[in-house]
Amino acid sequence: MxxxxxxxxxxxxxxxxxxxxxxxxxxxxxxxxxxxxxxxxxxxxxxxxxxxxxxxxxxxxxxxxxxxxxxxxxxxxxxxxxxxxxxxxxxxxxxxxxxxxxxxxxxxxxxxxxxxxxxxxxxxxxxxCITLAENWVGAGRGRDNMMGMIVSTGVGGGVISGGSVVAGFSGNAGHIGQLEVPGFTDVDAPCTLEEIAAGPHTVAWAQARGFEGETGEDLARAYAAKDRIAVAAVTRSGTAIGRAIASVSTLLDLEVVVIGGGFARVSPDLFDIIRTAIDRYSRFDYARRVEVLPTGLDTxxxxxxxxxxxxxxx
CATH class of the missing domain: 3.30.420.40 (ATPase, nucleotide binding domain)
Structure with a gap:
């Protein structure tokens, strides 16, 4: 770049x-x-x-x-x-x-x-845009093969490959939140990463199982207190993110993925959960080698x- x-x-x-x-x-x-x-x-x-x-x-x-x-x-x-x-x-x-x-x-x-x-x-x-920011002045500075992700109200992303922006035919390349991630809902039911791992969806999943909080901040506090439902909800979302990254890294041979957004701060454990899922669901060593880093930028x-x-x- x-x-x-x-x-x-x-x-x-x-x-x-x-x-x-x-x-x-x-x-x-x-x-x-x-x-x-x-x-x-x-x-x-x-x-x-x-x-x-x-x-x-x-x-x-x-x-x-x-x-x-x-x-x-x-x-x-x-x-x-x-x-x-x-x-x-x-x-x-x-x-x-x-x-x-x-x-x-x-x-x-x-x-x-x-x-x-x-x-x-x-x-x-x-x-x-967040990928460009991370590549310019953030945690992905100088990396030629990277993906930036936002995990917040929704889940989005962008890709730089070989030092060049990957925009795609219509400008929508990198829309990782709309990838189908099977195995997290009913058998054969369509479900995107965003519908699993975005903040509001994670909270809603927890509420359906008895969680009484209303926001991502409530879920973060409950997770820190080792609330069983909160731990399950964050683990589920982190695992889905890791599975999606494993697929994208296998396809694009990424060096690093940088993740920001409000829900990415739900717990430092989220990145460990993501890492575990990448290691489990990547079939090749080159895909497992991808680094996963928190954003180097503020808001x-x-x-x-x-x-x-x-x-x-x-």
Whole structure:
């Protein structure tokens, strides 16, 4: 991956759109968010299509209003929950049914034009953005064969292979959360990794077995207290993640997988559970050799990755 080299007065308007929130910020060529430029707004299943569109426009306007005199917008990078249509700039998030083929790229670009900025806009999967961030300034820095994963409200991912981004025909390559992972539900019942291992699904599975908590944080506390149901729930989700990584690593010969997202912090044990599953379900030594690391970034990661779309010309 090429590194940005020249320091300039141009910054990137970075946008991260997901199932619970949309955020925006101005990001410089070092991957640093400009102070006072980061804004967020809730999204969620209870919002209408117009409310989601206004949430996006609102945070972008706020970030652009924070642009210091003398700075320009050199580009717009947008990471979004998928599926996406890379060529047309459309999004159809799995967890937000009211948006189907929504023109997210053009919506953000239109807000930028309100402020006199006609910079090019790039839309990619949020999982690819977090992978770029980890490869640029995080735990996967300098690795040429890696996958980044988000385990949160949903499960997403992105891939770099041979030093190049793997985007796929439509821009949806790396969508590991939508892989079928058999053996965790009724026989022959279809079930994706996201439906097993995402935070809300893990909590729901535990609740169906008597767990009285309501959130991932509740589950984390119960796991730390060695609650039987919580331990079973986290073990189930970690095992599913490990099985999926074993399959992807077998296919792509990965060097490292970096995992972030709120639910990835449910317990440090999660990574041991994932590791055990990879070792068990990988048939070849090269697939077992894959490293699994926690994110090297804080909550800035998705926005840094969105900016990397511009700085690394993805």
């Amino acid at each position: 090429s590194e940005p080299t020249e320091r300039s007065t141009g910054v990137v308007l970075a946008v991260d759109f997901g199932g619970t929130k949309v955020e925006s910020a101005l990001v410089d060529e070092n991957g640093t968010l400009l102070e006072g430029s980061r804004f967020r707004h809730p999204t969620g299943r209870d919002r209408s299509a117009d409310e989601l569109a206004e949430a996006v426009s609102s945070v972008c306007r706020s970030s652009l209003q924070a642009l210091d005199e003398g700075l320009t917008i050199r580009g717009i990078g947008i990471g979004a929950a998928g599926p996406i249509d890379r060529e047309k700039g459309l999004v159809s998030p799995v967890n937000l049914q009211v948006w189907r083929d929504f023109p997210l790229r053009d919506t953000v670009a239109a807000v930028a034009r309100e402020f006199g900025h006609s910079a090019p806009a790039v839309l990619r999967l949020d999982g690819l 800035d990661g998705p926005l840094i990755g969105a900016a990397a779309l511009v700085y690394r010309s993805v």
